[in-house]
Amino acid sequence: MPNAFVQDLAQRAQLTDQEIAILDAAGVRTAEDVDSLFRTFPSLGNAGMRLPDISSVVSEQLSSTYVALAQSGEVDQVELALGALPPTDAEIGIDFQVPMPEALVASRGAALGTTTPAASDIDVRLRTLIEQMRSACLADNPWPVRDQQGRGTCVAFGSTACVEHFCAMQSSDQTVTDLSEQFLYWAIKDHSNDPDKSHDGTWLEYARDMLRTDGICSEDRWPYVGSVVSPVSGQTDTDPSDDAKNDAGTRELSAACHQRKPSGAAQLVCQLLHQNNRPVAICLPVFKDQALGPTGPHGWGTLVAWNYGRILNPPPTAVCVGGHCVCITGYVGDSSEPLGGYFIFRNSWSQNWARNAPSQGNSYSPEQGYGEISATYVDKYCWELMQL
Numbered sequence: 001m002p003n004a005f006v007q008d009l010a011q012r013a014q015l016t017d018q019e020i021a022i023l024d025a026a027g028v029r030t031a032e033d034v035d036s037l038f039r040t041f042p043s044l045g046n047a048g049m050r051l052p053d054i055s056s057v058v059s060e061q062l063s064s065t066y067v068a069l070a071q072s073g074e075v076d077q078v079e080l081a082l083g084a085l086p087p088t089d090a091e092i093g094i095d096f097q098v099p100m101p102e103a104l105v106a107s108r109g110a111a112l113g114t115t116t117p118a119a120s121d122i123d124v125r126l127r128t129l130i131e132q133m134r135s136a137c138l139a140d141n142p143w144p145v146r147d148q149q150g151r152g153t154c155v156a157f158g159s160t161a162c163v164e165h166f167c168a169m170q171s172s173d174q175t176v177t178d179l180s181e182q183f184l185y186w187a188i189k190d191h192s193n194d195p196d197k198s199h200d201g202t203w204l205e206y207a208r209d210m211l212r213t214d215g216i217c218s219e220d221r222w223p224y225v226g227s228v229v230s231p232v233s234g235q236t237d238t239d240p241s242d243d244a245k246n247d248a249g250t251r252e253l254s255a256a257c258h259q260r261k262p263s264g265a266a267q268l269v270c271q272l273l274h275q276n277n278r279p280v281a282i283c284l285p286v287f288k289d290q291a292l293g294p295t296g297p298h299g300w301g302t303l304v305a306w307n308y309g310r311i312l313n314p315p316p317t318a319v320c321v322g323g324h325c326v327c328i329t330g331y332v333g334d335s336s337e338p339l340g341g342y343f344i345f346r347n348s349w350s351q352n353w354a355r356n357a358p359s360q361g362n363s364y365s366p367e368q369g370y371g372e373i374s375a376t377y378v379d380k381y382c383w384e385l386m387q388l
Helices: 004-013 017-026 031-040 042-046 051-059 064-072 102-106 127-134 154-170 181-191 204-213 242-251 265-276 303-308 375-381
Strands: 257-260 280-288 319-333 341-346 370-374 384-387
Touching: 004 017, 004 051, 017 031, 031 042, 031 051, 031 064, 031 303, 042 051, 064 303, 154 181, 154 204, 154 280, 154 319, 154 384, 181 204, 204 257, 204 280, 204 384, 265 280, 265 319, 265 375, 265 384, 280 375, 319 370, 341 375, 370 375
Parallel strands: none
Antiparallel strands: 257 384, 280 319, 280 384, 319 341, 341 370
């Protein structure tokens, strides 16, 4: 069955079966989700959605915070850098278009993908840090979300977050060492088997390889360069110093799990979180409406994403334009989600993204810079995952 919000909206807006199926497939749970969906994917108007009529019904439910951000236009032209690439044999690659959910029209409520066994909630963010953050202002956050800025370096950021967590858990006081995404990305682009070293974007398998052979140094030994650089590896005038390389050698780590195109990805991620109490780096495709042109927002840059970190499922007509890597740090069960719940992830677009999390509304994002994504999205589209 459609979730309670869609059921209620179906009555108030006299939705057709196709409209119900599209909204249900997109995973909308609030009026703000619907508004964000329509703003980011206006081509849904050509797919049987009565955008003006439905927008009119949900407009009165939009929060003042959401409306203020929408009216400001602040995020309309912000380009959120991506950088994860699909496996070469991926069925869902660049230019893949999400089909219409005919099966859901014929049998509303049919689950997408396979059924994930019920999993208990889990939060693997560092426990000591969580307690510290409850009594400290965000500026004092001992493990703040990083910012990849304008570069396609998300794979290095997602992987580095996993290393920071792993190393902190090995220390007696869970002290976090800020590690150098710059070093890891340089290693990937300079001497891994990455086949395209002159362009941004890479795969987790090469981050895995370089963490095993080269390790990673502390941030202060080779600070991240946020502006787009040439060469793409992030080299400045020289390679990293001998001091940086020596320090990196003290953190040569092997991944306990790495899979490309994992079968049953949602179940596997839940299993890894619970078995090892460690985060999982994951690469996923990102979709947008091509009618908005190259500068238009993609599905991870909606207003609900900017406000609360909520990632909607890609709707019909959406096209894959790239990929993003994040660090999954938890799971929250929700029976309204077809595959059982939502994964919580640590992003790399600064604390300005998901700026109002945790929200008072229907959102699971625990803090600024963190987001939530459905088990359905992960299970259906996962390109690659890794856990140390």
